[in-house]
Every structure is written in structure tokens, then in C-alpha cells.
Amino acid sequence: MTSIVVLGSTNMDLVAYVPRAPARGETVTGRAFRTVPGGKGANQAVAAARAGAEVAMIGAVGADDFGARLRTNLEHCSVDTDLLRTAEGPSGTAHIVVDDEGGNAIVVVPGANATVTSLSHGDEALIGTADTLLLQLELPLSVVTEGAATARRLGVRTVLTPAPAQRLPPELLAATDLLVPNEHEAAALTGLTDPRAAAQALLRDVPEVVVTLGAAGSLYAARGVEPVAVAAPRVRAVDTTAAGDTFVGALAVALGEGRPVPEALAWAQAAAALSVQREGASTSMPYRTEIEAAFGSLGDLEADSV
Incomplete structure (x- = not known):
């Protein structure tokens, strides 16, 4: 079983x-309102745990009712919270x-996440x-950069989702093994609207890039190899909030298990496609058995060099 640590937010x-x-x-009238455990870090932790990894979470919740609910949800999803402050x-x-x-459309208020500024021993x-x-x-960039540098020093693979999009410090990029932006974040980081051109530009700073393209699938690029595009399953989306985090969590599991890149991308896209057909963030994320069934129904992988 692959082992994953998530250094990230809980909301x-x-x-x-x-x-x-x-x-x-x-002002518009809504048809429903829900409170659902989320946060990009917690979402990726839940996605990876449900996809079959052993997962632990580093971050912080507040001393409020939401904090208790967020911690309990992670624990119910088999995520280790011993170091969740x-x-x-x-x-x-x-x-x-x-x-x-x-x-x-999303507005994030950091709350307790803003207190995680450095790592403990x-x-x-x-x-x-x-x-x-x-x-x-x-989380604050200081601790994200420290986390990446620590992983690099200890020989641990780092996967960075650059969201919310912002300028990334050179030292963070230097310690990142795989960068996974969506097409909008890739454009914000490079100034290039073509995902293929943006991916190639990002390879100046990191060795591997996956650009997610929503319903169009994903694009993998690495230094010295031809880029590969993998199509996504066609589904009717109900709520895309958790799609990116589900994809990243499942991709980290697939790569950690040694699956070839095209297969890992298709497997992660099967997971994301399941999530967008359900409402909510962590509540929409599929379990490994569901991902395997959806992946098995895809038939031959549609992977193309581009």
C-alpha cells in the first residue's frame, strides 16, 4: 500500500x-444549502484514502464546531489526524x-489554516x-516551501497543486517533482493560454507536469519525452467542486503503485468523473472499488502523443 502525507488546508x-x-x-434564490467538509488538503487526503492509500494529514482546524466536524470526517475516512493541530x-x-x-465560484477564508507557518519535528x-x-x-507559502524542501531532503516525491494560483518561489519549484495545475492555473503561471505551450514552459522549473483540462481530460509533459494527452470519460456534471482534488489524490495513489503514466491518468480521471456526478466535495469522492469498476468500463486507453 502506498503511503501519502498531505500538508494542506481543512475548510x-x-x-x-x-x-x-x-x-x-x-441577488438570486438558491434551491439548497449544505455544509460539507472540504479544503484542498483535506479533500486530497480523503480522495487518496478512498482510492486505497495509507494517508496522514498535517494542517490545522479551529477550536470551533467546524473544527471538530472536520477532524471527525477525516478520521471516518481513515486519514491519520495525529498531527492535525x-x-x-x-x-x-x-x-x-x-x-x-x-x-x-469559491471564496476561501483561511481561518486556522493561516496559523500553519512552519513544520514541527x-x-x-x-x-x-x-x-x-x-x-x-x-496554507502559507512559507510552510508549503518548507514541506517541499523537507520531502526533497528525505527522498520523498512531491506533488504540488498550485491553487489558488499565485507566483511560486523558485525554491518551491526546485523542490517539486510533479506540478498539477488546471488549464487556468497553468495560464496564470506562464501567461500562455495554450495548455501544451504552458506545460512546456513549466518544464523549465519542474521535471514533470500534468495539466488538467476539465471535460477534455489531461495532458502529461516531462523533460525529454513526448507529451501525452488522455481523454476523460463523458459524464453529466452535477458539481465540479471536488474534481481537481479527486484527480490529484487518485493520481498520487496510481503513480505510487507504479502504474504507467497513461494508465494512472485514466484511472484518476475515472475517479474525477465519478465525483462530478455527485454533490459536495469530500462527500462526492469515490472508493477504490468504484474507481476500478469505472476504469474497467473505459476499454482501451485513449492516450495520444501531442
């Missing part, structure tokens, strides 16, 4: 479902509007036990 998602998102200054004040929250096409020791460290950008 309570406050989700409003609406026919369409409001324009600036406009409890900080004074509120937990992080994400305020999400989901429209009837499955699209979303225990955090470093835990990272050293992992095969892979998953990182995102909802």
Missing part, C-alpha cells in the same frame, strides 16, 4: 446551489456557489515515512 465548505451564479450586485479561533471556510451546469518525521507528499497553496 468547512458552505455550499449554495443556484440555477445560475449571481452577477455583481445581484487545533488552533485558537475559527476553522477555515470556503463559500461556494454551484450552478445548475455544475460550475462553481514531528511533521518532518512523518513526511519522511511517506512515499509521496501532497501540497497545495491554501
